[in-house]
């Protein structure tokens with residue numbers, strides 16, 4: 001693999017060269033050992049940005065010269081640089097826990113990555129997850145390489161005008177100011193990827209980001225050789241219309257795959273983080289055709305084995321869809337080059353391949369092109385099986401091949417310095433670097449006063465941050481001097497602090513607490529039990545309803561002088577604001593409309609810091625909640641957007657705050673002022689939930705349940721004979737399926753068993769290509785009962801027809817059971833790779 005030069009773009013004094021190496025590794029975003037180096041260079045800028053790359057870019061030549069002559073500084077630098085190299089070279093969990101296998105490399109494709117505010121190329125939860133994923137891969141030594149786009153403007157930045165309206169800004173991401181380096185090819189030339197677009201060639205430039213042991217490659221289209229319109233393809237994350245989105249997704253999937261080829265990175269597994277990345281399925285199959293001279297279907301079978309897909313969308317309308325004309329226009333060149341007809345291509349993105357009017361659905365392409373698919377929480381698994389059901393007509397919903405791996409958060413990125421110290425003392429330095437089974441007991445032993453002191457310190461620190469942030473925010477919109485002065489004293493360091501930060505979208509119901517403003521005011525202004533609220537969040541620039549909800553909160557704050565300093569809306573929710581909030585609040589509130597929160601991760605970030613959750617029973621909380629761990633809203637059912645139900649939940653939220661949360665925080669305090677009940681809940685939540693909802697647990701599940709099986713399957717399918725056999729199987733199924741049928745079933749009962757036998761007529765289909773199963777639906781919410789029936793002798797006087805039999809214990813009524821014929825062949829996954837099914841009735 002050609003290595004980019006590991007030095008910054010400007011000359012550092014030789015003695016300080018290692019600073020460039022450290023500043024360009026985003027490991028500093030979660031490992032704080034090197035903070036002392038940056039702080040020494042420019043303490044004020046460090047406090048403001050926490051961005052080593054910016055510190056280095058803005059350091060004066062004189063300051064650098066001084067430090068280059070400072071023996072102590074140089075010694076510290078040498079020590080930290082050596083430690084850094086040592087960490088990167090040391091084997092990690094993957095190298096020690098996973099025996100050598102077919103898994104050498106995973107390529108992780110994502111539209112956004114939220115690694116650090118110094119690289120603002122994310123919009124929200126999906127990107128934060130991708131960032132946490134790469135950081136964890138580095139910690140655990142999982143051989144992942146990330147593929148994404150270098151957004152020139154990223155997502156918008158939010159400001160609030162003097163009336164509390166959201167105002168959007170799109171500052172330019174100057175690549176030279178970002179911790180990224182250009183990628184060069186083996187000849188030392190700037191690496192460029194070319195995509196054939198109608199009437200022109202789109203050029204993509206490549207960049208590399210270091211994330212500890214992991215590399216992230218990014219592509220951008222801002223090359224002067226592109227047309228002005230094409231230069232803007234990677235300008236704005238989730239901006240533009242349908243055509244722009246299509247181009248962006250082609251850059252990610254097709255461009256990203258070509259980049260891997262150019263770098264000679266040959267992943268066994270491609271991981272599609274959401275359907276945006278699904279074009280990699282096509283690009284990978286096309287490469288296989290070229291390499292092996294195979295046809296498209298065989299190439300797809302061979303490569304599908306190495307693709308895995310994570311779906312994040314809880315509603316079918318959330319999937320990206322393109323008109324057939326648009327897709328055809330941009331894939332024309334590839335279709336010609338690979339002799340592919342439009343119908344075959346379009347069929348991959350349609351529920352019904354024969355419906356010429358059906359748009360092309362990226363999630364369907366991802367589904368059809370991946371061997372393993374997962375949703376992001378237990379509940380989201382159910383929801384996803386329901387929304388992907390159209391791809392598997394007549395299959396029971398629980399057979400729809402979507403499993404789940406619940407998201408987790410990269411704990412070292414979200415813990416406070418104080419929490420980090422407590423966890424290190426209790427669980428050791430390597431606590432997030434391997435398996436987590438002892439953490440629960442270890443953190444349980446931390447004393448009440450220690451846990452309570454953690455809360456108090458964290459709350460104070462949040463308040464200091466809020467005061468500074470708020471003063472700046474008000475000063476920039478010319479707020480009256482007395483409001484700015486008030487902001488310097490906002491919030492009370494001893495008051496119960498509630499918080500939430502979320503996208504202002506209708507389904508998140510960010511204004512639920514405003515359902516009864518008088519009641520909220522009473523809760524907040526109780527002089528014995530004061531409560532305060534810290535809020536942040538952006539609305540998508542085109543979401544008028546979301547913006548109205550932001551305005552509603554700001555109107556509420558502005559119109560109630562008695563709330564001054566008790567409710568704060570922080571502008572420009574980003575990773576820095578999120579970090580402060582999740583570390584400082586006592587209670588995190590989350591009110592999505594079930595089942596619209598596929599998983600949700602912000603509430604997980606507070607666990608390590610000893611915050612508690614009060615959340616709708618949706619996403620991760622639907623499975624995590626228990627009464628000793630926090631509070632739950634809702635009845636665990638779906639109510640759509642019924643206003644009466646929203647009102648009932650709001651009333652329940654107030655009631656819980658008044659009767660449960662506030663008393664627990666203020667009552668039953670011991671002689672030192674420590675609330676025993678509250679701390680008990682903290683201890684339970686921290687110890688039971690933090691390891692379970694860490695990205696460490698998540699990534700190890702991805703390795704075990706997706707990557708290792710997919711890599712093994714991919715390796716097996718590189719044998720062309722197996723690839724061909726799968727194609728023959730699929731062809732034969734397509735040819736004969738319509739003519740398969742059953743004869744009359746017989747059921748005999750004897751000695752406590754049911755004997756089922758049924759004649760099956762297989763047309764000319766090889767009997768080894770199918771299985772006949774006896775199926776009984778689950779009696780309640782459990783698993784269905786499925787028995788494989790045995791093929792008996794051929795039926796006399798009929799061609800290729802057999803009696804299938806089975807005897808089972810007569811525990812349920814014989815009428816509960818139904819035979820069905822399904823495709824089956826060694827090494828293939830059904831129904832993922834063949835979705836035929838024939839029921840007896």
Ligand SMILES: *Cc1c(COP(=O)(O)O)cnc(C)c1O
Pocket residue numbers: 123124125126128502503573574575578579599600601602603605
């Ligand atoms: C964690 C995080 C999110 C995602 O939060 P959800 O609860 O999953 O919606 C979004 N934005 C930022 C800045 C975050 O840190």
